[in-house]
């Protein structure tokens with residue numbers, strides 16, 4: 001009987017996972033959505049499962065699942081020539097976990113078979129390209145995120161060579177998948193940091209927005225999957241082939257000073273953001289979907305949306321695409337620094353240098369929200385394009 005050890009050995013010497021995938025030769029139907037996004041493929045009765053296959057990696061362009069786990073790895077020196085084998089092994093694991101099937105020689109087949117939505121994506125940090133001497137394969141505009149004046153970054157929860165990000169609705173299923181992926185990665189890499197988060201999508205929001213721990217409705221003006229400009233904002237259109245149809249994930253772990261935030265009165269809290277706490281409407285309007293008019297004045301002649309309000313400072317600007325933000329809340333058992341709760345602010349961008357860095361620089365200088373928030377972790381990962389067939393490499397061909 002095969003064991004995980006013999007399987008991993010096989011993957012290293014002969015690409016066993018890829019071979020196993022080739023034997024099954026499956027191609028999930030309905031994978032190439034005309035809009036360039038992965039389309040959910042109905043599988044089990046009553047469950048619209050996300051498919052591991054598609055033009056883009058799974059779950060990025062779909063509604064946030066309730067929980068997320070991020071694992072950032074640092075590559076072991078001994079495994080620098082084994083990226084392709086590691087990716088083959090992960091591809092097989094991801095295909096199975098996302099289809100509720102046991103892994104090869106699975107020590108916990110009952111848990112891997114749990115039904116429920118789960119999406120797993122992989123990404124590569126700037127440090128990996130450097131380590132492997134393949135900087136020429138980096139996406140356009142991709143680099144380590146510089147430190148900003150507001151940052152209090154902790155090295156041990158920042159950066160990373162390789163990211164695995166899992167999202168799901170069932171915490172047990174997610175915990176098993178996370179353990180399995182870590183187990184199968186242990187030959188190749190060590191864990192640099194791990195982070196869990198949760199989302200709380202508002203059932204009555206037509207915009208898919210959620211509440212964060214400051215009580216605000218978050219996500220109103222984020223790029224919307226299906227909108228005409230979504231693909232241009234999120235998926236890479238230029239750059240190395242392995243990344244075409246991929247994206248870049250900007251990750252910022254932002255601690256919230258909730259004790260001092262709680263002391264602000266209701267009106268002041270709303271002015272810090274520029275939107276109402278009750279329903280996310282602009283301050284001078286009534287509905288979340290109402291137009292944010294930055295020229296409007298209040299009765300006293302002052303701007304209805306205050307000058308240093310977060311939404312005013314965060315405007316994308318003329319001719320720019322709205323940012324696709326997909327944050328999760330976090331509450332840590334033990335505070336890394338200062339506060340144990342906050343936001344895992346995440347955005348998916350086609351070009352980080354153009355879409356994220358200038359905006360972050362501006363917010364770091366002028367955003368009133370900075371008085372109650374502090375970035376303590378930071379990382380960026382290039383996410384390869386999706387796989388159309390199970391035999392396609394998880395890395396988009398970067399290492400093969």
Ligand code: HEM
Pocket residue numbers: 212214216217218219220221222252254256273275280292310311314315316323343345356359360363369373
């Ligand atoms: C803990 C930190 C943060 C919190 C609590 C927060 C919260 C919010 C809220 C409540 C909104 C209004 C509703 C919406 O459109 O989503 C918003 C909008 C926005 N935020 Fe943040 N945000 C944070 C950090 C950031 C960062 C770091 C960036 C970018 C570097 C950013 C970029 C944006 C953008 C682009 C908008 C939309 C502005 C518009 O077009 O109206 N936010 N944020």
